[in-house]
Amino acid sequence: MTAVRYVFALVLVLLPLGIGAVIYTPDDLRLVEFSREVDPQEAAIRVNAPREAEVSVLLRSTVRGVEVTADYVIDVFRRDPLIDAVRTGVVDGKAVACSIAGAPETGVFSPPTVEFGRDDLRAKVLVSGTLTLSDTDGYIERPSSYHSGQVWERTLRVRTEGVSVVELHSDEGPALMGPDRIEFTGPINRYIYVSVESGSTQWTGWSLSQGPALWHIAMGVPWLLVLFLGYRSRHRVRGPLRAGAIAYVFSIPPLGAMLLWIPSTAGVILSGIFMVAPVLTLIWCRAVRGVEPLGRQVQWLAFGALVLAVGTAAALLPAGSALTLIGGGAAAGASLAAAAWIAGRRSWAAIAALIGVTLVCGAPLVDFLVEQSALPYGGFALLTLGLLAAPVAIGLAAAIGARRKALGYTIAVVVSAVLFLPAAALVVDAVDTVVRDYPRRVTLAFATDAAAILVAALVTLLIVLIIRLSTDAHAYADPIIRMAMFVIVVIAVIPNSVSTLGQVLALLSLTFTLIWLVPANRADRAARLAAIGRRTHVRLVRLEIWQRLVDQVARETHRTGIARAAAGEVPLSTLYGTWSASVQPARAGINLHEAALGSGGGFSPRANLLAGVGAAAALALPIMAYEASLIFFSPGTDLSGQSTLELLGDGRSVLRWVVYGALFGLFYPALRGDRPIAKASALLVALLVPELLAIVLTPAASAEQIAFAVAIRAGQITVLCIGLGLFWEWRLSRSAGLRWGQLRDFRKAGALVTPVTTLVVAAATTVVTALAGAAVAAILQGPAGISGVGEPIGASTPR
Incomplete structure (x- = not known):
């Protein structure tokens, strides 16, 4: 009977892992076949493969007017079907430039060529072209449609000779901008339209409104509110929130300064801080606070890191894929937990679920990071891989060490050290990452995604906190609920693009x-007003209506009483009695109007x-x-290519x-x-x-x-x-x-x-x-x- 239980448990363990392996097989390992009903050129373009583009555009003044030349470099994997399609003539230069790199269709393009790298793992598709301007205005980027085969990332650099850019239209702002140069990074824009004038304009240097510095400063405002508005709170959440806010806020001035002058370098540092922070937290728990890694606090910390990692993987994927991941991860975790329970090791059920969720939900991100590890900034990808698996190691150590603390602690240290050894690759990548332009945009994207994910995690925590605290009228006495609501309001107002x-x-x-x-x-006053019950409220509102009637009598008495008393119609004693009955003495604190209509x-x-x-x-x-x-x-x-994080950022201002x-x-x-x-x-x-x-x-x-x-x-x-x-x-x-x-x-x-x-x-x-x-x-x-x-x-x- 015991053997049957173990066999059944093994089946439950292998089932989600097998499903995950089939679903998340990398695209470059799958066989690509052209359907007879699909145009071969379209099939080669629409392949969902990791492609990146470098676009260089030159606006030059000539005797015939303004001439625009463009060079397109598409970086692809060696197994990308686009390579064979270019070599066999299935795809022409216009298809590569317009449908993949986002060039306007009005241009004239050369036939594409292919160059292979030294390691024979990647290749480049090269296309040159001439774009069309109407006098001094025209598009330099305007894709005909959003094919699924468009590049994931592109860098567009625009330079001028003899002319100056005086006007720019685009749905997303540039990373760098001046009268003689413009640079865009990230996904392809729906349109980029420029106007130029002859002659040169003197360049006055960078301004504060350039680069991503403003966006990072805006995203730091909620953390400032956490730091300064909740410092008098006695709630147990106050300490962790303020610790996180201090770490975030103190990184803003140097990062803001570097983002102002060298945006990409600051992005590298910010992404590094975000990735190394969990490691430093574990070290802090052990060395500074004296908390054992096997304690309940660090188990919750490991669980929080796991949730953040899974949330990151889901947020960076399209919304439909994110829902699939959450459901698949939950099913896999439940299967593994059930396997542990059937095998008779109930203490391992939670750890099995932890491993299952990490393996399945993290599979797409792991697949992406493995591909990125071969690139010049691969140290960051390898470090992220370690962070994904670290919570499992800590949680596993906590379970093993329940009876053998020394053994559990040793396993945790060894496994964590092995997982974080890839961080040494950062030293190798440092010079190449900071100096070269190619990897900068990716590390900068890591930085912005990290800031957005941290803010999303903060909002989630504060919403739960407000819902729990708002059941009691005495919650107004603690400033933490005021701070939490202010932070949510500010985050809702922050534009997705500052x-x-x-x-x-x-x-x-x-x-x-x-x-x-x-x-x-007004906190204590609000607590007293909110504590007014339904019966008291009924009595106060009726008194308020009666007081209004009394006030009307007083005004009417004052208006007509003098003339009637002078005419002898009303004795002064009667007038005085009516007046004194309608006068209410002034009272300090909450008056009747506020108690009746200003309460809960x-x-x-x-x-x-x-x-x-x-x-x-x-x-x-x-x-x-x-x-x-x-x-x-x-x-x-086109929403199909947007991640869940981008969709939430776009809809945030609507919900304000x-x-x-x-x-x-x-x-x-x-x-x-x-x-x-x-x-x-x-x-x-x-x-x-x-x-x-x-x-x-x-x-x-x-x-x-x-x-x-x-x-x-x-x-x-x-x-x-x-x-x-x-x-x-x-x-x-x-x-x-x-x-x-x-x-x-x-x-x-x-x-x-x-x-x-x-x-x-x-x-x-x-x-x-x-x-x-x-x-x-x-x-x-x-x-x-x-x-x-x-x-x-x-x-x-x-x-």
Whole structure:
């Protein structure tokens, strides 16, 4: 019977590994055959193989006008079907340049040639061409369609002789930019359109709005909030969050400076810090804190590193593949855990699941890193391979050392040392990585992906923290919930591509307006207001309505009492009694208005948060729908090649409207003001400043365009904020068992001004949403084609 159990367990172990081996077999090991129904040229182009391109474009002034020449170098593996297709004449130069490297179809191209490397592992396909300009304007990159065989990465360098670039249109900003040179790195753009003028313009050096420095500075703002806003918290999460924030923030100044002058070198350093950080953390636990690697803290650390590694692998793949990986990894882990349980070793079940998830989910990333290890920057790839397997080694050591601590610790040290030996390759690669241009763009991409993944992990942790803390009204007394919500709001507002200094200033202004909107000294007051129960809320709202009636009597008495007393109609004693009964003495602290209409309404903070999210989603639905259509469904957009991380980054700004509603709902008792409309007005002021500042400080638009975009965005924010205030007023009245009309007298013109105005603005905004979205997008994201406002030199920057 024991043998049967072990055989069955072995089958369960081999099943997920066999499936993973079949699914994730590298493409260059599979047999490529051309179908009879598929054009051989298209088949060679569409092969999903790792290809990289180096494109050099020269804009030169001649007696016949501006001449544009381009050289395309496609770097491929030796087994790529494109090699045989070029040698046999199946693929011509135009197909290579246009369909693979993104050249405009209007160019004239030479026949392609093939050169093999010294190691015979890689080859280069070479094509030269002449591009067409209309007088002084034209495309230098405009792929006809997004074939799956396009290059994964390309570097486009544009130089000028006798002319200067005065205007640039592109959907992604350049890495380097000046009047005589432009450089793009990363995926192929949908279009790059330039305008040039004869003569030379004096180069004034790099500006702060160039290179990826601004994006990294913006991504550091949430960590600054973690560091400074939560320092008084007593929550157990405060320590780890502040430790991570300190490590991140202290790397910003030197990295920002190097990104300003030598972007690629700083990218190398940042990616190195991200990859080595887990190793340093383990050393810190052992040497500084005296924590044994076999302890529970490091087991959780290993599990966290594993989750981050798996999340990274999933985030860097297309969304559909990521879902497949998560499901396959979970199934593999469950199979291995079941195998361990059947074999009778229940203590090994968790470790088996850990190994299964790492092997299966990490397979695509491992496949990619193995291919990258043969390239000049292979040290980084090998180091990442070690990081993927390190959690397994630590977790395995923890399980083995349950009874034999010395043996478990020895195994952990030996395995970890072997896994991290590839880090020595960094020394060999250092000179080549920093000096040569070829590997720079990859290490810089590692840096930006690392920063984005860390922020995504931070947001996930903070969302869970807020949901757990928001069940109790006393959560407002601890500043950590305030810090967590502020960080989520700031991250939602960060653009996916920071191109101007104005965007960073707008982001910084948002942090100050949030601090003003939710003052720290209102924490205890908010806790008392949020603790008001449903029955107390009913009594307070009824008292508020009665007090309004009393106030009306007092005003009427003051208005008519003097004339009636002078005429002898009313004795002064009667007038005094009526007046004194209507006067309420001034009280310090929470007044009746705030207690009735500024409290949680008998709901928990979590219920108010969800209500704010739902109301904001309904109010901003037209705006969000159009913004999402611009990002994900505009003509020429291809989502199949985008990673999950890129899709989340693109959709982050769309969700900021919902995050604003969550902020209003969660912190309603703590917001400035004593009633819904007053609190909504405070939110309006806090949001108008950063939202409009980002538009006003855009240097590439005319005054008329900026004024129009400012008016539209102000209307959108007004609809959201005042709509939230009116919804909250209705919600508080319903919670008290009253009609909304009993709380707001709709028979009076003054009470109707705000609702009617809001409805009119909402209707107008809904009708002109397409026009409004196009106007604001034209200001903040640049034109969608050649018609529009061009960006001056230095005004556009990638992440």
